[in-house]
Amino acid sequence: MIKSKLPHVSTTIFSVMSQLAQKNNAINLAQGFPDFNTDSELINRLNYYSTQNYNQYAPMFGVEKLRILLSEKYSKLYDSDYDFQNEINITSGASQAIFNVISTLVYPNDEVIIFEPAYDLYQPTVELFGGKVIPIQLKYPEYSIDFEELKQKITDKTKLIIINNPNNPSGRILSEEDLKQFEKIISETNAYILADEVYEHITFDGKQHQSFAKLKTLKDRVFIVGSFGKLFHITGWKIGYILAEKELMKEFRKCHQFNTFSTHTPSQYAIADYMENPDHYLYLNDFFQEKRNLFIDGLASTYFDILPCEGTYFMSANYSKISNLSDDEFAKELTIKHKVATIPFSAFYQDKTDHKVIRFCFAKKDETLEQALEKLTKL
Known part of the structure; x- marks a missing residue:
């Protein structure tokens, strides 16, 4: 049997939660990727160079x-x-x-x-x-x-x-x-x-x-x-x-x-x-701030305590007013029962520190975020 160089490492939490989201037909706010289209201008340039033998x-x-x-x-x-x-x-x-x-x-x-x-x-x-x-x-x-x-x-x-x-x-x-x-x-x-x-x-x-x-x-x-x-x-x-x-x-x-x-x-x-x-990247913060604000406004009517979000396209929230479950179990329950997938913060700690915090990805279409918020407000 091969001796593992990383014996304590298993499938990443991102893969686990994305697979769970797919299995349960849940909205995936877990893994950090956008669900909206890339600018057609960039796609057109890719097509151009692919067909002009830059391969x-x-x-x-x-x-x-x-x-x-x-x-x-x-x-x-x-x-x-x-x-x-x-x-x-x-x-x-x-x-x-x-x-x-x-x-x-x-x-x-x-x-x-x-x-x-x-x-x-x-x-x-x-x-x-x-x-x-x-x-x-x-x-x-x-x-x-x-x-x-x-x-x-x-x-x-x-x-x-x-x-x-x-x-x-x-x-x-x-x-x-x-x-x-x-x-x-x-x-x-x-x-x-x-x-x-x-x-x-x-x-x-x-x-x-x-x-x-x-x-x-x-x-x-x-x-x-x-x-x-x-x-x-x-x-x-x-x-x-x-x-x-x-x-x-x-x-x-x-x-x-x-x-x-x-x-x-x-x-x-x-x-x-x-x-x-340069406008293609200099105004990216405005684009994502609108999505962040939409999500913050939507969570305001829930029992989640929203933690400050100064950057990235991730937002975290404490759920201790909703559940006493560990963050890992809460994230799985949220995916299976309430159809919204997130990431438990304990996955980001070596000792699995659990402050009852989960991470949402808001790099999604507005309609995706609104559908998720509709489910989250029912908690």
Whole structure:
């Protein structure tokens, strides 16, 4: 029998809840993908490049035009200089980029700090390469960072700190002061930062995304990961990107070339054309804020206690006024009996911490959200 490298890992909660939703004909607000159409302009560009024989391997680094546009974007938005040749790489999804950063940096017995609730990719990938996860829980219910605890948890074994901003699942975003705290703390260590910023253009109420690209003094220690899937409602295309200082990128590319090597060619050309109009991503926050507000207004008449949502297309709510069940059991009951699928927050904690909170995805058609709200108001 094969000896498992991840003996404690089973099917992800996202697959479990989506399968349960399908089996019970429930509205799927669990898995984070839109159910509305991608802009026809982007689809037309994809069709064009597919039929014009842009179907062979792309360069390992990614299509040049796309990397140039990303370089210009980070310069304009964050006053950050990333050379398109040596410091930007297109990847087969943000997850592949995250996996490769960890494979590049982490050796057996290295410590990696993650903030929980955390995206479920981080921990098993660290463990695959022999690293040890050091979790720090964000302070419930505001999901803020205890920077004193961070200082205490950093040791001479700390190789990497993974930060998801805006945070999935909590919807929390970092402030400018938070970034300054990170800069001060990290500058006194030898640790690297992996900034998972896939929801950078989904922030609300006029609050600005604070990218780690702004921290020029730490550029030689920071990897920044982004996602075109989140940006343009094309999660199934699996196109992401990474930015890093040239020496970091040099090492990243050594792993990247033996993993996927290159990424789907016509998609890159299509996205590059689409990105020539910055409005396609600069107004994404307005689009999703309307959906967030619709969902908040609908939940206001229920017994759910809505937790603050500053970014991402996820909203969390405490259900303790409705049920005493564990969050896992409540989420399953909600799917089976009430036909709305969600994600229990305990799935985002190493020790399965349960504050009786579930996560809703509101990246859905308005009619989908309204149908779900109709069911939820009957609880």
